[in-house]
Amino acid sequence: MKNLMMKTGLRIATGLVLLLSAANASADTVGRFQIPFQFLMGDKVLPAGDYKVALDTTNGRLQLSSWEGSASVNLSANTPHRTVTDTGKLVFRKYGRVLVLREMWRYGASYGHELITSKAEREIAQKAATTSTLEVVSMR
Secondary structure, three states: OHHHHHHHHHHHHHHHHHHHHHHHHHEEEEEEEEEOOOEEEOOEEEOOEEEEEEEEOOOOEEEEEEOOOOOEEEEEEOOOEEOOOOOOEEEEEEEOOEEEEEEEEOOOOOEEEEEOOOHHHHHHHHHOOOEEEEEEEOOO
């Protein structure tokens, strides 16, 4: 009986270790970025600052968090774009004076992820007279 309980306890502990390892493996850190301007991600306005970006590979969600932890946004990303980049970067679309995070590219990867267009971005895009893009390269 005692032997059975020890084996069961060992199996449970092993299962928990594997489960926690899988959860940690699913979040892939993309990089650290110094963003020198206020911007929109989804429907949330974020201040200029130092940010870290991670991609949850299990569900294709992009998470952007301020380095000190005061702000965080987690959004779905579309199917990756295929091309090779020699740098990690964030791509912003500029509508007049408003900047919106649109894409994330990993250093050395052969693909990038495009964020799903939010309702706020669609409204801004309809009113904007001009658009352009701006890139912020990772600090690695």
